[in-house]
Amino acid sequence: MKLDGLIRDLKVNEMFGKVNALVYTVEFQKRGLPHAHILLFLHPDNKISATYDIDRVISAEIPDTAESLKLYGDCMMHGACGALNKSSPCMKEGRFSKHYPMDFTEDTCFDKEGYALYRRRDNGRFIEKNEIKQITYMLFHTTELCS
Incomplete structure (x- = not known):
């Protein structure tokens, strides 16, 4: 029902503008939790x-927390990895994969x-999750990627 509501918001209510096409697939994570990958093709006038x-x-x-208490707390976050958790799914052969952890950037x-x-x-x-502070880590200078 939530996915149907989101699709309706995207297509009918035009949350991001006029949608020319929409494709999605539903997958299940290791623990059986479903998630959707959604690809929107927006009208050229509405492209971001x-x-x-x-x-x-x-x-x-x-x-x-003072501004957005509703958004704070139990949300989807990348868990601890690296030296804190070498068996994390983002670790492959002792190294980070999938661009985790993400770097800090002002813009x-x-x-x-x-x-x-x-x-x-x-x-x-x-x-704090499992007594570990979850933050975004800095790996390299973003200015090098965006120049």
Whole structure:
């Protein structure tokens, strides 16, 4: 029902603008939890091409509890990895894979291939999960990717 509601919001209510086409597939995670991969083809007039537009609809930061208590807490987050958890699914042959952990960056930008690198400011916020502080880690300078 939630997926149907989201699809309706995207197509009928035009949450991101006029949708020319929509494709989705539902998968189940290791613990059996379903999730959907959704691909939207927006009308050219509604395509998101500026970082400002991305920041209006996507946030990759831990919210401030005073401003967004509803968004804070039990949310989907990448768990501890690296030295804290060498058996994490993101670890392959003792190294990080899948671009985790993500780096801090003050502004959203696009990399050389056109993918958005979302704003993740180093604001000191964290969520504690299994007695480990979950934050975004800095691996390299984002300016090198976005130049």
